[in-house]
Amino acid sequence: MEEIIEDLAPSEPVFCIDPFELRASAARFMNFPGRPLYAVKCNPHPFVLETLFDAGIRDFDVASLGEIELVESLFGKAAGQFFNNPAKTRPAIRKASELHGIRFYTADCIEEVEKILQEADLSDELIIAVRLATPGKDARYVLSTKFGASADEAARILQHVHARGVKAGISFHVGSQCLSPGAFGTAMTLAGKVARKADVPISVLNVGGGFPAPYPGDSPASLQHYFSHVIHGRQKLALAPGYMLLCEPGRSLVATSGTVLLQVVVRRGNSLYLNDGIFGTLQELGHPKESRPVRLLRNGDRPEKRPAEFKIYGPTCDSNDVLGASFTLPDDVQEGDWVEVGMMGAYSLAMRTEFNGFHASNVVRLTG
Structure with a gap:
């Protein structure tokens, strides 16, 4: 990735x-x-x-x-x-x-x-x-x-x-x-x-x-x-x-065939604002019982800090654009980092919107 x-x-x-x-x-x-x-x-x-x-x-x-x-x-x-x-x-x-x-x-x-x-x-x-x-x-x-x-x-x-x-x-x-x-x-x-x-x-x-x-x-x-x-x-x-x-x-x-890569736009304390949310491919993750495997991706230095819980917000101006469950990521996550969210093949592409002017994801076919 x-x-x-x-x-x-x-x-x-x-x-x-x-x-x-x-x-x-x-x-x-x-x-x-x-x-x-x-x-x-x-x-x-x-x-x-x-x-x-x-x-x-x-x-x-x-x-x-x-x-x-x-x-x-x-x-x-x-x-x-x-x-x-x-x-x-x-x-x-x-x-x-x-x-x-x-x-x-x-x-x-x-x-x-x-x-x-x-x-x-x-x-x-x-x-x-x-x-x-x-x-x-x-x-x-x-x-x-x-x-x-x-x-x-x-x-x-x-x-x-x-x-x-x-x-x-x-x-x-x-x-x-x-x-x-x-x-x-x-x-x-x-x-x-x-x-x-x-x-x-x-x-x-x-x-x-x-x-x-x-x-x-x-x-x-x-x-x-x-x-x-x-x-x-x-x-x-x-x-x-x-x-x-x-x-x-x-x-x-x-479900297991889809992975979405999201960028951290802003970190505010233990809240992360990503470039996608419930109006995009993360719609199902608005449900508090839904969770997916997540991993931090960073060019250059490897994240090595201890894991921490982060509240996740999407990019829109709607206050409902927040995930129901937190993400566990290294504590040094910062603006510009990328987050890999796995097992997103079901209902994510199908239910994404362009609400608030945020555009749909690029779609990449992996080789296999």
């Missing part, structure tokens, strides 16, 4: 993408007992998508027309696309169907099912998965507060989908950064109850995302432990012949 700073002499943040880490993560998900779909929202950079595709991830979880168009621009019809946003606009459904040939959709209410049936081209076979709400108590970010039908509602929606002559499926999401493999087993048990109550053929089972990244302070089990709960739970469901088993990894596929 020191060489990158020396070569670029940057004045703005630098975001580094490591293709080796992407390929290694993709290889682990090739052991999933079904089809892994990369959640494009997590990091939509074309280099990330291309590297994952070349490593065997050929299907994508897309949530908008923009993501659909991005994937098709890179891979044409060679990539599978699954429109899994439960709340879609009519023009997006119509264009996804007519222009891009998408046949797989997700809904969590009858109104959304009807919208899909009214706007999609019905000349080809559709599949509509019903999003089921799950507890999410073992996840850092609970995702069932916005999307997901209750068990009783999901059964009724499945019956409605089947009655309309469309193949039905069940999907759920246990929540982002889920540290309990058993949460997938619990969700699978709930899905089984819904399937039995609906009593219709289940052509798709989508277990969503939630597979965790190994952030500091977290000690996630291996992916195989998560997959084992999916395999065991699948055996309890009455699934239609030729059913599809899907998952939607995002964070766990790309």
Whole structure:
């Protein structure tokens, strides 16, 4: 990383993408007992998508027309696309169907099912998965507060989908950064109850995302432990012949592939003002429970002072531009030093802004 700073002499943040880490993560998900779909929202950079595709991830979880168009621009019809946003606009459904040939959709209410049936081209076979709400108590970010039908509602929606002559499926999401493999087993048990109550053929089972990244302070089990709960739970469901088993990894596929290099603009006591913050690539670090590995980089003398805790502020004039957790760095950190923040591949590039006139990061592809 020191060489990158020396070569670029940057004045703005630098975001580094490591293709080796992407390929290694993709290889682990090739052991999933079904089809892994990369959640494009997590990091939509074309280099990330291309590297994952070349490593065997050929299907994508897309949530908008923009993501659909991005994937098709890179891979044409060679990539599978699954429109899994439960709340879609009519023009997006119509264009996804007519222009891009998408046949797989997700809904969590009858109104959304009807919208899909009214706007999609019905000349080809559709599949509509019903999003089921799950507890999410073992996840850092609970995702069932916005999307997901209750068990009783999901059964009724499945019956409605089947009655309309469309193949039905069940999907759920246990929540982002889920540290309990058993949460997938619990969700699978709930899905089984819904399937039995609906009593219709289940052509798709989508277990969503939630597979965790190994952030500091977290000690996630291996992916195989998560997959084992999916395999065991699948055996309890009455699934239609030729059913599809899907998952939607995002964070766990790309988190370790990203590193951001930030410069110290001002040191004021034990507060550091960096050239990026929560309105840039550090958005997730505004959460007090989020931490990442950090390291001080300096041209010339090596920092040798004892470690100290520093409160971290971003560059904008918004007083909310402050990280939820401190950074531990050598006590002689000073203006002009650089800070390497690791494990930033997930949601950092995707959520950065140019608020207050601060520009987005340079993106560097590491060799590998």
